Amino acid sequence: AVRTAEAREPFRDLMAAIGQPVIPSRSVGSVEEALAAADELGLPLVLRPDFTLGGTGGGVCTDGSEYPEQAAAALAASPVRRVLVERFLEGWREVELEMLRDGEGNALCVCGMENLDPMGVHTGDSVVVAPMLTLKDRTWQRLRTAALRIVEALDIRGACNVQFALRPDEEAYGVIEVNPRASRSSALASKATGYPIARMAALIGAGLSLAELPNPVTGSGSALIEPAMDYLAVKVPCFPFEKFPGADPSLGTRMKATGEVLALGTDLAGALLKAYRGLGSRVTEPGFWGETDRGALEEALTVPTDRRIGALFEWGRRGLDPEEAARISGIHPFFCRELAELGALERALGEGDLTPERLREAKARGLGDRRIGQI
Numbered sequence: 001a002v003r004t005a006e007a008r009e010p011f012r013d014l015m016a017a018i019g020q021p022v023i024p025s026r027s028v029g030s031v032e033e034a035l036a037a038a039d040e041l042g043l044p045l046v047l048r049p050d051f052t053l054g055g056t057g058g059g060v061c062t063d064g065s066e067y068p069e070q071a072a073a074a075l076a077a078s079p080v081r082r083v084l085v086e087r088f089l090e091g092w093r094e095v096e097l098e099m100l101r102d103g104e105g106n107a108l109c110v111c112g113m114e115n116l117d118p119m120g121v122h123t124g125d126s127v128v129v130a131p132m133l134t135l136k137d138r139t140w141q142r143l144r145t146a147a148l149r150i151v152e153a154l155d156i157r158g159a160c161n162v163q164f165a166l167r168p169d170e171e172a173y174g175v176i177e178v179n180p181r182a183s184r185s186s187a188l189a190s191k192a193t194g195y196p197i198a199r200m201a202a203l204i205g206a207g208l209s210l211a212e213l214p215n216p217v218t219g220s221g222s223a224l225i226e227p228a229m230d231y232l233a234v235k236v237p238c239f240p241f242e243k244f245p246g247a248d249p250s251l252g253t254r255m256k257a258t259g260e261v262l263a264l265g266t267d268l269a270g271a272l273l274k275a276y277r278g279l280g281s282r283v284t285e286p287g288f289w290g291e292t293d294r295g296a297l298e299e300a301l302t303v304p305t306d307r308r309i310g311a312l313f314e315w316g317r318r319g320l321d322p323e324e325a326a327r328i329s330g331i332h333p334f335f336c337r338e339l340a341e342l343g344a345l346e347r348a349l350g351e352g353d354l355t356p357e358r359l360r361e362a363k364a365r366g367l368g369d370r371r372i373g374q375i
Helices: 002-006 008-017 031-041 067-077 137-154 184-193 197-205 268-279 294-302 308-317 322-329 333-350 356-364 368-374
Strands: 025-028 045-049 059-061 083-087 093-101 107-115 128-130 158-166 173-179 232-238 259-265
Touching: 002 008, 002 173, 008 025, 008 083, 008 137, 008 173, 025 031, 031 045, 031 067, 031 083, 045 067, 059 067, 067 083, 093 137, 093 184, 093 197, 107 137, 107 184, 128 184, 137 158, 137 173, 158 184, 158 197, 184 197, 184 232, 184 259, 232 268, 259 268, 268 308, 268 333, 294 308, 294 322, 308 322, 308 333, 322 333, 333 356
Parallel strands: none
Antiparallel strands: 025 083, 045 059, 045 083, 093 107, 093 158, 107 128, 128 232, 158 173, 232 259
């Protein structure tokens, strides 16, 4: 399972064999082959080295003059000197499903997670929400069914996560990759749902089946019952850029985060604010942006950095159109509207609209007494 999932070409061939759509790509072993693949696929492209973690050695290439150097670096990063050259699906969304399967073929989806950032930002560097908030039910069922088929074809015995690229209209998807192990996403799904994925994977590795194990969340019933969430879990990554001011803060397919915060709540914006308070970050606070002009704010939405979510809050404070923010950033309009609404509420409070109804709404949306006091 590890050999097939981590080697890009065998994985692509397996997906084709079971009828799962993959992103157009070519596996290469030299710079010459990489150049031929670029001629065939066309720019922009994503380079994904075999058998690496955290996007090491990979990246998005939009400039043909820089491509040979990027391809050479990607080949050097792969311990087997193989790289998947893949067409970059700009604007597509990225979702992942955390799966668990035992040696007898029993499988379940522990959790579905949705990245706020579109394709091009490593999932470890993106704000992630669980459960998925924007998918139609039929889309969710298609992806869940696809993930179950994929883990069966790979003969996974333990935990893994399946990553999908989803076209904005949800009419098409592509399988990005499978991480055949307990990963950062497994840890996130465990914390979000309370389902101990690593412990269950260890029991499966010891030869037990999910059918004979009790539900680890409730202590009774079957472990095959998928967890249900009536709340939101939001993960916000932590970056070291303040300690290294000379570092490039732009985000891409190489992971730069050095930690993360998980916040739980009943409201997206409130859970996000809780997570940023946990980080000690000020990017979501009104004073952080000061007199930043609209052009700089648009640039902050266009270029993925650790400040983009804060720029969305500021966009709402200024009463700007959230649909335009979605177009500029590539972030789903639902998320842009949610954050813009909270920003508008902050602006109203800042202008003195301190009615009891407004204060109750502010607290319900997660602003909190300290934030209200600052306003």
